[in-house]
Amino acid sequence: MITGRCDHCDWRALAGSHPKMVQLYQNHLRADHPRAWLRG
Numbered sequence: 595m596i597t598g599r600c601d602h603c604d605w606r607a608l609a610g611s612h613p614k615m616v617q618l619y620q621n622h623l624r625a626d627h628p629r630a631w632l633r634g
């Protein structure tokens with residue numbers, strides 16, 4: 595399992611693969627940090 599965390603808050607997540615983690619993190623950014631998400 596891969597652990598991920600957010601640079602902007604205390605969000606953490608577990609994913610089975612790196613691409614899955616990227617997807618989870620992008621979803622989190624889009625939902626909670628839209629400005630950071632737009633910036634990429």
Ligand SMILES: [Zn+2]
Nearest residue numbers: 600602603605
């Ligand atoms: Zn966050």
